Amino acid sequence: MEQYKERIHQWLFENRLRGTRLLKRLVQEASVQGSEKYAQALVIEKLRQLGLKIDIWTPDIRQLQKHGAFVSTRTSFEDSPNVVGILKGKGGGRSIILNGHIDVVPEGDETRWTYEPYSAYVKDGKLYGRGSTDMKGGNVALLFALEAIISLNISLKGDVIFQSVIEKESGGAGTLACVLRGYKADAAIIPEPTNMKILPEQQGSMWFRIKVKGRSAHGGMRYEGVNAIEKANVVINHLLELGAERNGRIQDSMYEQIPLPLPINIGKISGGTWPSSVPDTVILEGRMGVAPNEMMSDARNEMKEWLARLKEKDGWFTEHPVGLEWFGARWLPGQIDPDHELVKILTSQYRFVKAEDPKIEASPWETDGGILTNIGDIPTIVFGPGIAEAAHFPNEYIELNAVFEAAEIIALTVIQWCGIANE
Numbered sequence: 001m002e003q004y005k006e007r008i009h010q011w012l013f014e015n016r017l018r019g020t021r022l023l024k025r026l027v028q029e030a031s032v033q034g035s036e037k038y039a040q041a042l043v044i045e046k047l048r049q050l051g052l053k054i055d056i057w058t059p060d061i062r063q064l065q066k067h068g069a070f071v072s073t074r075t076s077f078e079d080s081p082n083v084v085g086i087l088k089g090k091g092g093g094r095s096i097i098l099n100g101h102i103d104v105v106p107e108g109d110e111t112r113w114t115y116e117p118y119s120a121y122v123k124d125g126k127l128y129g130r131g132s133t134d135m136k137g138g139n140v141a142l143l144f145a146l147e148a149i150i151s152l153n154i155s156l157k158g159d160v161i162f163q164s165v166i167e168k169e170s171g172g173a174g175t176l177a178c179v180l181r182g183y184k185a186d187a188a189i190i191p192e193p194t195n196m197k198i199l200p201e202q203q204g205s206m207w208f209r210i211k212v213k214g215r216s217a218h219g220g221m222r223y224e225g226v227n228a229i230e231k232a233n234v235v236i237n238h239l240l241e242l243g244a245e246r247n248g249r250i251q252d253s254m255y256e257q258i259p260l261p262l263p264i265n266i267g268k269i270s271g272g273t274w275p276s277s278v279p280d281t282v283i284l285e286g287r288m289g290v291a292p293n294e295m296m297s298d299a300r301n302e303m304k305e306w307l308a309r310l311k312e313k314d315g316w317f318t319e320h321p322v323g324l325e326w327f328g329a330r331w332l333p334g335q336i337d338p339d340h341e342l343v344k345i346l347t348s349q350y351r352f353v354k355a356e357d358p359k360i361e362a363s364p365w366e367t368d369g370g371i372l373t374n375i376g377d378i379p380t381i382v383f384g385p386g387i388a389e390a391a392h393f394p395n396e397y398i399e400l401n402a403v404f405e406a407a408e409i410i411a412l413t414v415i416q417w418c419g420i421a422n423e
Helices: 002-014 016-030 039-048 130-152 175-180 219-224 228-248 296-308 341-354 369-375 401-417
Strands: 055-056 082-087 097-101 127-128 158-165 189-191 198-202 204-213 266-271 279-290 322-329 361-365 380-382 396-397
Touching: 002 016, 002 130, 002 401, 016 039, 016 127, 016 130, 016 401, 039 055, 039 082, 039 130, 039 158, 082 130, 082 175, 097 130, 097 175, 097 401, 127 130, 130 158, 130 401, 158 175, 158 322, 175 369, 189 369, 198 341, 204 228, 204 296, 228 266, 228 279, 228 296, 279 296, 296 322, 341 380, 341 401, 369 380, 396 401
Parallel strands: 097 158, 097 189, 189 380, 198 361
Antiparallel strands: 055 082, 082 158, 127 396, 198 380, 204 279, 204 322, 266 279
């Protein structure tokens, strides 16, 4: 193992420009949902250059709909292929999945961007563009970790399964499709933008919709009605109390550096039809965080029971209880033992490359790790370049140094995990 460390480092240093060029090309493809095929074509081209066995398919939405973990707002995955590349080992070693999503969120208001969202502009060691940090920088780190191993003729015992998946941003249908297609391994790494932190635990989340009822009346006689907006304020404050209750129960040391481990967030409010009318309906939509060791059903039941207690705060809700609906995206939580051997190996290789100890925390946001861990029974770690604070924002960027440091750490981790065949 020791003899390969300097060679991996040197190879990545010498091929840094090629890696940057690939990242630029990937970012320049606007792979929002429904348009992933052009970015995936670049991935396929790269996998062919590496000589991997390639599997390309369009996930069957009818098959996926039969699975309880499936969620998507789409009716078809046309133009949205999944891509898998397999580096077959010689046998006798452990296998690993390297999983990255190719879909990106929309760029939003372009006037808020300093550089065009898909320009992949490079300045002062940073590459700017939608998807650069979330998570095409991580995908390139995976690809160049693999290319370094292949180019240096390092023969592995275990298989390496590279996955470029769709639909992470809406709940992970692409990764679920990989699991249902039969792709399993002894462990997995997902290079989401963790700022090089190692995350053995990942929060889950789900979207909710609450219907708050009032009674309409003319605004000039508002005393004849019941304002649903005012009642919605009662509901919001009640939800904030639930959030405080749930967060107060968190004793996990992995969350010590996270101010609010399990947020309940109201993201959308709609209601009323006329300024001079008392509104009779308000719709609240939001996101509920789910702990790594928590069942989604338990979180839903707690929300339901908590909302039933609204009548204790306001008698109006006795005869007019709110309606609760779960809709849209959701992500399963996931976790593995912090003492798992993959965590130890990744920590060791991080120390070698960075000459410092890594930070090991829980993820405050969702990943596809929950699907791999809970549905695929695959121990999964989230670790990658880029910072989450830049994701989904204007002027999204990634530090190029981090991409190649992550590639080096992942390459060394894969070698030690899978084993070297010719040793």
